[in-house]
Every structure is written in structure tokens, then in C-alpha cells.
Amino acid sequence: MKFPDSINVLLLGSGGREHAFAWSIARSKRVAKLYIAPGNAGTASCGTNVDINPNNFGSVKQFVISNNINLVVVGPEEPLVKGIYNFFAEDGEISNIPVIGPSTEGARLEGSKDFAKAFMTRHNIPTAAYRSFTKKSLDEGLAFLETLKAPYVLKADGLAAGKGVLILDSIDEAKTELANMLNGKFGAASNTVVIEEYLSGIECSVFVATDGTSFKILPVAKDYKRIGVGDTGPNTGGMGAVSPVPFADEQFMEKVTKTIVEPTIAGLKADKIIYKGFIFIGLMNVDGTPKVVEYNVRMGDPETEVVLPRIESDIIGLFEGIAYGKLDKYDLQISPNTAVTVVCVSEGYPGSYEKGFEIKGLSMSCPTTDEGSIVFHAGTTSKAGKILTSGGRVLAVTSFGKSIADAVNKSFNTIQDIEYQGKYYRSDIGKDLMKR
Numbered sequence: 208m209k210f211p212d213s214i215n216v217l218l219l220g221s222g223g224r225e226h227a228f229a230w231s232i233a234r235s236k237r238v239a240k241l242y243i244a245p246g247n248a249g250t251a252s253c254g255t256n257v258d259i260n261p262n263n264f265g266s267v268k269q270f271v272i273s274n275n276i277n278l279v280v281v282g283p284e285e286p287l288v289k290g291i292y293n294f295f296a297e298d299g300e301i302s303n304i305p306v307i308g309p310s311t312e313g314a315r316l317e318g319s320k321d322f323a324k325a326f327m328t329r330h331n332i333p334t335a336a337y338r339s340f341t342k343k344s345l346d347e348g349l350a351f352l353e354t355l356k357a358p359y360v361l362k363a364d365g366l367a368a369g370k371g372v373l374i375l376d377s378i379d380e381a382k383t384e385l386a387n388m389l390n391g392k393f394g395a396a397s398n399t400v401v402i403e404e405y406l407s408g409i410e411c412s413v414f415v416a417t418d419g420t421s422f423k424i425l426p427v428a429k430d431y432k433r434i435g436v437g438d439t440g441p442n443t444g445g446m447g448a449v450s451p452v453p454f455a456d457e458q459f460m461e462k463v464t465k466t467i468v469e470p471t472i473a474g475l476k477a478d479k480i481i482y483k484g485f486i487f488i489g490l491m492n493v494d495g496t497p498k499v500v501e502y503n504v505r506m507g508d509p510e511t512e513v514v515l516p517r518i519e520s521d522i523i524g525l526f527e528g529i530a531y532g533k534l535d536k537y538d539l540q541i542s543p544n545t546a547v548t549v550v551c552v553s554e555g556y557p558g559s560y561e562k563g564f565e566i567k568g569l570s571m572s573c574p575t576t577d578e579g580s581i582v583f584h585a586g587t588t589s590k591a592g593k594i595l596t597s598g599g600r601v602l603a604v605t606s607f608g609k610s611i612a613d614a615v616n617k618s619f620n621t622i623q624d625i626e627y628q629g630k631y632y633r634s635d636i637g638k639d640l641m642k643r
């Protein structure tokens with residue numbers, strides 16, 4: 208099986224990750240039409256935005272049929288966890304159209320921490336020791352906390368918009384929060400709470416594309432989660448990213464491949480879980496030993512904004528390999544250069560912030576790499592010919608360089624030419640990884 212010579216693609220999502228996907232797809236000579244649902248002001252320069260909610264599968268289906276779509280690429284986790292893969296696979300009118308993403312069962316690797324931990328335990332994949340508790344077993348949970356050392360890691364089982372993980376220094380606080388979570392602090396998402404061992408080390412994000420049998424490891428990245436310089440302040444969706452990651456060298460990646468990636472793919476197969484998409488493995492380098500912190504069933508944001516620009520081979524070939532079980536034949540070509548992205552956010556983010564400020568200094572065309580930086584849009588919208596801020600994370604400015612310093616300085620320079628009220632970015636992206 209293969210794609211026709213020229214295909215129509217529907218991409219679901221609206222953030223910086225989706226602009227990076229749209230940019231990458233638009234570069235392929237194999238694409239006739241690219242639609243993005245719902246997209247943002249940046250994706251509109253790479254394809255056509257359509258006003259469809261990715262979680263409304265009925266509308267997605269109608270669009271796919273009326274526009275002769277040959278491929279559906281899913282950016283965010285929500286449609287995946289809600290079962291878009293199975294929705295297509297089980298409907299005779301659209302079952303022949305590949306959806307890049309896991310089945311509903313596969314998406315539980317992200318949708319349920321308890322499911323993911325049990326999967327890792329079953330398949331001997333290194334991760335933090337853990338136990339899960341519900342309201343009924345609250346007393347056992349409190350007793351379990353007594354057996355652990357600080358800091359205490361509590362995780363809501365379900366999706367909690369990235370806020371469901373608490374890391375607490377005091378046992379009293381941990382006990383109070385465990386009770387709060389089991390009593391609905393994160394709604395149904397915290398009906399079950401995973402308590403796990405604290406892992407100390409430095410994190411990185413490993414991205415794997417799989418057709419369910421073979422896999423390709425995409426460029427490794429590190430993201431910067433905290434709002435403040437020096438990794439301080441509250442967690443955000445991500446303030447920047449760097450790829451490659453110097454400590455994720457060949458020896459480290461060999462361990463990741465053997466102890467984590469291969470057993471993950473083999474485990475999915477052994478458990479008869481259909482998985483044709485991306486696996487994002489968040490891992491901790493614990494004194495040279497990689498351990499899984501979490502699985503996500505999609506690409507990361509802002510990591511995608513550095514991972515995809517480093518992929519030089521045609522991304523449609525990657526999707527074709529995933530969709531038709533021939534990923535082993537895909538010749539993945541990766542640029543040796545370093546890519547860095549710096550995220551510009553709205554003042555107040557990740558707390559409350561105002562939207563609707565005009566952004567000046569942006570080019571309106573689909574960006575190319577020879578312009579110095581690629582300005583990916585995250586939270587933007589266009590109105591009467593103007594581009595306005597429409598989210599907390601507004602832009603992700605990606606640049607290439609021979610070194611991290613070189614790339615990040617190019618992004619900082621580009622950012623100086625972009626103006627909007629309340630612009631903020633972290634001035635230390637990549638600094639911890641630079642050779643002194």
C-alpha cells in the first residue's frame with residue numbers, strides 16, 4: 208500500500224506544534240492540499256484553515272469525505288484519547304483513510320498514568336517505583352507515603368491539562384493533597400492517584416515514530432517547563448526547546464533504545480495494542496540510566512518546533528511508513544545542526560493574561576529556513592489583516608546554529624524585531640546545556 212502521487216492532508220490542532228507540522232508537510236512535493244482544523248494565523252500561510260473542532264469526529268468525517276482527504280494527522284492528545292483512530296477504523300466509509308496516532312487503547316499510555324505504569328511494570332521498562340490508590344484505599348495511600356522519603360510525587364491518573372502532577376517536600380502536605388486529589392481536586396482525573404518514587408536527574412524528550420512493529424527514533428530534545436529564568440516559578444506548557452541534547456549521546460541513546468524503546472514497541476505488540484503514530488517518552492537521566500517519567504501519545508510542544516525542522520527527509524514518507532507498516536523502509540535524514548526554539552508568551556502566563564494585542568514585525572508567508580529563524584505561531588489569530596495574540600504561548604522562534612549559543616542568539620535577535628504588548632520570553636534557553 209502507498210499514497211497516491213499527490214495527496215490531500217488534514218492536520219488537527221492549533222498550536223506551535225501544529226504550525227511546525229504544517230510547515231513540514233507544506234514542504235513536501237507529494238502534497239496537493241493541506242487543511243488545518245482549526246489552525247492559527249501561522250498555519251494559514253502553509254495551508255487552509257478550516258473551522259472544525261478536532262474533538263467533533265462527525266464534522267471531521269464529513270470534511271474528510273467532501274474534500275477527498277487521503278491522510279489525517281492528529282496533533283494534540285485529546286482527540287486520540289477520545290478515540291479518533293478507532294472512530295475511523297470502525298466506519299466503512301472512512302476506514303481506508305490513515306489516521307496518524309494510536310488506537311483508543313494505545314492512547315491510554317497518556318490518558319491513564321495507572322495504565323502506563325502497569326504497562327511498564329509488565330514489560331520491565333525502567334521507571335519510578337509506584338502504587339495507585341482510590342478513595343477507598345486512602346488510608347493505605349497515607350500509610351504508603353510514610354514509607355517514602357521526600358520529595359513526594361502525586362499524579363492524577365487522568366488528563367488534567369498538564370496540571371495533575373504535584374511534587375511536595377513535606378509529608379503533611381503530601382497527605383493533605385492525596386486526600387484532596389481523591390476528593391476531586393482534578394475532577395474525575397484524580398479518582399485514582401499514582402504515588403511514585405522521586406527521580407533525581409536531568410530530563411529529555413525522546414520521540415519515536417512507529418507502525419506497530421518497526422520504529423524510527425526522531426531527534427531528541429529538551430524542553431524548559433518553568434516560566435522563570437533558572438527554572439524557577441510555575442510550570443508552563445513549555446518555554447523553549449533544544450535539539451540535539453548533548454548528554455543524550457550515542458551511548459545513552461543505545462541504553463534508551465535497548466531498555467525502553469524496543470520493550471515499549473514489543474510490549475504494545477504483545478498486548479495486541481494497535482499503534483501507528485508517535486510516542487513521546489519523557490525520561491530522566493538518573494546518573495546515566497534512563498528511566499521513563501511519562502509516555503505521551505503525540506509529539507511534544509515546543510519540542511516539535513525543533514524536532515521537525517531537523518528532519519530533512521520528506522515527512523509524507525514518514526507518515527506513509529507509519530500508516531502502511533513499512534517504516535523500516537523509510538530513510539530518515541536528520542540535520543547535524545543544533546536547533547533551538549524560544550517561546551514568546553503573554554504577560555501573566557501561565558496565570559491569567561489578556562489577549563487580542565496586535566503582533567508587529569511578522570512575515571505573512573510560510574517560513575523558510577534560509578530566513579534565519581522560523582517563526583512558528585502558537586497562540587495567534589488574524590482579524591482584519593492584523594495578527595493578534597490569542598493564547599498564553601504566542602510564538603515559538605526556531606533557529607539553527609553550529610552550537611546552542613549560536614542558534615539561541617539568532618532566535619533572540621529575531622525576537623527583538625517582533626513586538627506586542629506584554630511580550631515575555633526566557634533569556635536562558637539552552638544555557639544549562641552549553642559547554643563552559
Ligand code: AMP
Nearest residue numbers: 335360372403404405406407489500501
Ligand atoms: P508528567 O506529567 O508525568 O510528565 O510530570 C510532570 C513533571 O513532573 C515531569 O516533567 C517531571 O519534571 C516531574 N516529575 C514527574 N514524575 C517525577 C518523578 N517520579 N520524579 C521526579 N520528577 C517527576
Ligand code: GLY
Nearest residue numbers: 430445507508509
Ligand atoms: N513539552 C511537553 C509536552 O508537550 O507535553
